[in-house]
Amino acid sequence: MGYVIRIKPKPIQPFVFVLAPLASFALAFLVGGALMLWAGVDPISGYSAFLQGSLTTFPGLMQTLIQATLFMLMGTGIAISNRAGVLNVGAEGQYIIGAILATYIAISYQQVLSPQLTLLLAMLAAMLGGALWAMIAGVLKGFMNVNEVVTTVILNWLAYRILQWIIRGPLRLPGPQLYPMSPPIAITLPVLEPSSGLNAGLIIALALAIFSYYLLFYTKAGFEIRVTGSNPELAKYAGFNVSKVIVLSMAYSGALAGIAGGVEVLGNLHYLFEGISIGLGYTSIIVSLVARDHPLGVIAASIMFGTIYSGSSFLQTATHLTYTFSKALEGLIYLFVLVTTLFAFYEIKLVKVK
Amino acid sequence: MSSSSCDVVVEMRNIVKKFPGVVANDNVSLKICRGEVLAILGENGAGKTTLMNILYGLYLPDEGSIYINGKRVIHASPKDAIKNGVGMVHQHFTLVDDLTVAENIVLGAEDFKVYYNPGKLIEKIREFMKDIGLYVEPSKKAYELSAGEKQKVEILKALYRRISVLILDEPTSVLSPIEVNELFKTIRRLKEKGISIVFISHKLDEVLEIADRIVVMRAGKIVGELARKDANVRLLASMMIGASGLSSIEEKFEKNTSTGRKLLEVIDLWVKGDRGEDAVKGVRLSVREGEIVGVAGVAGSGQKELAEAIYGLRPVKRGRIMFNEVEITGLPTVERIKLGISYIPEERVRYGVSLELPIYENIYLEKIHSEKSKRGLLEALGVSPLKKRVMLEYAQHVVNKFGVKTPSLTTVAGKLSGGNIQRLIVGRELERGPKLVIASEPTAGLDIAATNFVRRTLVDMSRRGVGVLLISSDLQEVLSLSHKVVVLCNGEVMGVVIPGEASIEDIGLMMTCSKKMSIEEVEKIWAM
Numbered sequence: 001m002g003y004v005i006r007i008k009p010k011p012i013q014p015f016v017f018v019l020a021p022l023a024s025f026a027l028a029f030l031v032g033g034a035l036m037l038w039a040g041v042d043p044i045s046g047y048s049a050f051l052q053g054s055l056t057t058f059p060g061l062m063q064t065l066i067q068a069t070l071f072m073l074m075g076t077g078i079a080i081s082n083r084a085g086v087l088n089v090g091a092e093g094q095y096i097i098g099a100i101l102a103t104y105i106a107i108s109y110q111q112v113l114s115p116q117l118t119l120l121l122a123m124l125a126a127m128l129g130g131a132l133w134a135m136i137a138g139v140l141k142g143f144m145n146v147n148e149v150v151t152t153v154i155l156n157w158l159a160y161r162i163l164q165w166i167i168r169g170p171l172r173l174p175g176p177q178l179y180p181m182s183p184p185i186a187i188t189l190p191v192l193e194p195s196s197g198l199n200a201g202l203i204i205a206l207a208l209a210i211f212s213y214y215l216l217f218y219t220k221a222g223f224e225i226r227v228t229g230s231n232p233e234l235a236k237y238a239g240f241n242v243s244k245v246i247v248l249s250m251a252y253s254g255a256l257a258g259i260a261g262g263v264e265v266l267g268n269l270h271y272l273f274e275g276i277s278i279g280l281g282y283t284s285i286i287v288s289l290v291a292r293d294h295p296l297g298v299i300a301a302s303i304m305f306g307t308i309y310s311g312s313s314f315l316q317t318a319t320h321l322t323y324t325f326s327k328a329l330e331g332l333i334y335l336f337v338l339v340t341t342l343f344a345f346y347e348i349k350l351v352k353v354k
Numbered sequence: 355m356s357s358s359s360c361d362v363v364v365e366m367r368n369i370v371k372k373f374p375g376v377v378a379n380d381n382v383s384l385k386i387c388r389g390e391v392l393a394i395l396g397e398n399g400a401g402k403t404t405l406m407n408i409l410y411g412l413y414l415p416d417e418g419s420i421y422i423n424g425k426r427v428i429h430a431s432p433k434d435a436i437k438n439g440v441g442m443v444h445q446h447f448t449l450v451d452d453l454t455v456a457e458n459i460v461l462g463a464e465d466f467k468v469y470y471n472p473g474k475l476i477e478k479i480r481e482f483m484k485d486i487g488l489y490v491e492p493s494k495k496a497y498e499l500s501a502g503e504k505q506k507v508e509i510l511k512a513l514y515r516r517i518s519v520l521i522l523d524e525p526t527s528v529l530s531p532i533e534v535n536e537l538f539k540t541i542r543r544l545k546e547k548g549i550s551i552v553f554i555s556h557k558l559d560e561v562l563e564i565a566d567r568i569v570v571m572r573a574g575k576i577v578g579e580l581a582r583k584d585a586n587v588r589l590l591a592s593m594m595i596g597a598s599g600l601s602s603i604e605e606k607f608e609k610n611t612s613t614g615r616k617l618l619e620v621i622d623l624w625v626k627g628d629r630g631e632d633a634v635k636g637v638r639l640s641v642r643e644g645e646i647v648g649v650a651g652v653a654g655s656g657q658k659e660l661a662e663a664i665y666g667l668r669p670v671k672r673g674r675i676m677f678n679e680v681e682i683t684g685l686p687t688v689e690r691i692k693l694g695i696s697y698i699p700e701e702r703v704r705y706g707v708s709l710e711l712p713i714y715e716n717i718y719l720e721k722i723h724s725e726k727s728k729r730g731l732l733e734a735l736g737v738s739p740l741k742k743r744v745m746l747e748y749a750q751h752v753v754n755k756f757g758v759k760t761p762s763l764t765t766v767a768g769k770l771s772g773g774n775i776q777r778l779i780v781g782r783e784l785e786r787g788p789k790l791v792i793a794s795e796p797t798a799g800l801d802i803a804a805t806n807f808v809r810r811t812l813v814d815m816s817r818r819g820v821g822v823l824l825i826s827s828d829l830q831e832v833l834s835l836s837h838k839v840v841v842l843c844n845g846e847v848m849g850v851v852i853p854g855e856a857s858i859e860d861i862g863l864m865m866t867c868s869k870k871m872s873i874e875e876v877e878k879i880w881a882m
């Protein structure tokens with residue numbers, strides 16, 4: 001007799017879970033292809049460049065994994081705080097603080113202590129720095145109910161300012177430079193694959209994602225996190241310390257973002273400059289969203305986002321497309337991923353009513 | 355009145371609705387006549403709410419159709435239902451606390467604009483209320499209202515949308531007898547205006563008082579229909595349960611006669627409410643081992659604040675709380691849980707469950723504190739592993755004992771019917787071995803069999819030395835189970851009575867602050 005549109009949340013189906021991201025790629029590529037035509041580049045060669053830069057060649061694949069490492073660390077952290085009902089928009093700032101502290105420790109001690117010890121100290125500093133930076137927002141939220149989105153955004157801005165200052169002041173490489181930067185870091189995270197520089201950061205990220213999964217679903221702490229996130233009133237009633245859960249899950253989230261900062265400077269760049277902050281912390285929010293705040297889902301989503309990132313970056317070098325164009329394409333794919341995720345998580349169907 | 359000879363407003367034909375693991379409505383057909391009160395009765399999980407949610411457009415039926423005034427309609431959302439004159443007041447309140455009554459009433463209706471004149475709106479709503487003959491001060495904020503007033507606003511909200519059929523899903527479960535009477539007056543007035551009312555309730559006496567026609571559901575089907583004049587309590591009960599297996603409908607309970615030492619003592623307790631007002635004013639009460647102490651009062655007389663203060667959820671302004679002769683006034687909730695205090699909260703969906711978490715985790719909840727891991731470091735870090743098998747086994751035991759109807763233990767709690775959520779909470783709080791149970795509206799929303807079961811369990815527990823503080827708007831329940839009853843009005847103790855020794859009239863007067871016992875009289879009863 002008629003048709004009606006129904007929209008309602010639905011349980012995860014593994015099938016849709018895999019299909020949705022693929023569909024979003026396909027859609028984004030179609031639109032991106034049209035854009036390339038318009039920009040005067042043959043889409044076929046454009047896309048083969050994209051794939052070379054991300055999946056089909058060995059260096060491309062390594063690049064994808066290097067990027068995925070950062071998404072995995074930050075995305076897992078964000079997933080954990082989301083599960084506790086706290087939205088950590090501050091991964092970017094926590095990552096910057098982690099990178100600064102790791103650089104600082106590395107440069108201060110690399111000539112004094114053994115490389116292994118220096119590395120360990122630098123990574124610990126990155127982790128603690130990120131955790132403490134996030135805890136500022138956590139404490140404000142947990143004890144004074146100050147909105148965490150506002151505070152983390154402010155803290156991001158502040159972290160970036162500190163970064164700008166530190167590479168022009170205390171950590172400046174003397175002499176004329178193209179742009180302000182720190183002195184080089186001589187130590188490095190263990191390298192897994194020398195030609196690309198893929199390093200132990202990936203192992204750390206995978207281990208932490210798997211540990212987080214265990215933490216969330218198989219431990220007492222994870223139980224408290226999930227109860228608090230799904231109904232804070234119930235958590236209080238059950239005798240959980242809600243403020244503590246909020247502060248600690250924020251700290252955990254920040255610690256992982258801080259480690260990402262440490263991995264970036266100690267494993268990939270080996271110096272510090274403003275360019276470490278390119279919004280990966282914000283992209284990681286989408287990573288955790290696509291993964292539905294599931295740490296194992298974050299592993300998959302990170303590799304997907306790493307592919308997009310490195311593929312679109314290579315597009316720029318391989319064709320005459322500009323940096324902005326490849327960034328636009330990257331953004332476009334993220335957008336499609338977001339929209340299809342919605343379709344995957346919500347049942348939107350046309351129902352025939354007899 | 356029978357549905358075959360009446361002016362049919364709504365007709366639902368052959369409705370089928372399936373959820374994973376259950377058929378909530380199994381080929382149900384129902385007619386609603388103009389200006390009648392149609393009661394729907396049935397056990398917890400029988401499918402009453404589902405059927406009405408379909409009429410209100412919250413669910414589409416898998417099969418079947420709806421006719422309004424003889425015309426085929428599709429209710430794909432409540433908007434469609436309201437357009438066709440169907441309104442619904444749910445089991446749980448839906449008002450926005452920080453908005454005024456007037457704003458709450460117009461919220462979501464077509465003529466609510468971003469820019470409006472609050473004064474004018476309030477006047478307009480005042481006029482509307484006078485037309486209807488149902489009044490709640492429109493300038494009050496929703497959080498200032500008592501349960502009875504909130505109920506009225508929910509009804510006004512529906513009526514404002516010019517509906518001709520009003521569905522009330524268990525509207526009386528937390529109302530005191532006085533408020534129930536008010537509600538019935540309203541229902542009769544609406545009936546005179548030609549509005550049809552669907553009334554869902556588990557209380558047979560209420561149904562017999564207000565309904566014109568009664569429909570009984572069991573396991574998703576309609577199993578009987580009666581005019582009020584043909585109905586009686588016994589008949590209805592046997593229709594609901596199937597066999598005539600119900601021994602007695604209003605079970606009588608033998609109270610425990612040997613009470614022990616003082617378990618809980620509350621001394622000159624002052625507690626603030628959500629608005630900063632004094633909600634509990636100088637309350638003094640005690641509960642002995644094996645004793646059931648009732649708290650009677652109109653909803654919103656400070657019962658909730660009192661219970662929350664004893665459980666450590668709300669700070670105490672002045673006074674002391676003693677448990678087993680040790681002061682616990684400042685202890686966090688977790689310590690009180692470990693001491694053996696249980697609490698069945700009154701707003702079950704808000705405080706009692708996480709709708710997104712599976713049933714077994716909802717049941718295990720506080721028992722997590724009693725787990726002692728041998729691995730001290732993991733314990734200290736809070737990452738000691740959950741024992742999923744133990745959790746599942748325990749949950750299965752509670753589900754069986756308290757008859758929680760669910761397809762599986764891993765189903766999320768949000769998929770349970772209202773009464774089954776209540777069974778889950780009651781089971782969880784009574785099964786974890788408490789020494790003291792604070793039971794707020796423990797039988798709200800439960801069907802007759804489950805109500806009797808919970809009451810019997812409370813009495814059995816008292817026999818084993820457990821103390822119970824029983825807070826209920828159901829005066830009959832309080833009087834039949836308790837050794838002593840504290841009557842609250844406006845946060846103050848108006849008196850303490852022994853059931854059977856005080857008249858209902860006196861208790862009624864105390865509940866409305868019209869009578870107060872002297873301190874000597876009260877002390878005499880506490881000393882008994």
Ligand SMILES: Nc1ncnc2c1ncn2[C@@H]1O[C@H](COP(=O)(O)OP(=O)(O)OP(=O)(O)O)[C@@H](O)[C@H]1O
Pocket residue numbers: 373374376377378396397398399400401402403404405759760768769770771772773774799
């Ligand atoms: N959204 C849902 N998803 C899955 N199952 C559901 C859902 N809603 C209801 N059910 C199931 O359908 C059955 C009927 O539920 P319904 O809420 O209609 O019962 P009810 O008669 O209103 O019971 P109560 O007296 O406890 O409120 C129950 O078994 C319930 O678990």
Ligand SMILES: [Mg+2]
Pocket residue numbers: 402403404445523771772773
């Ligand atoms: Mg119901």
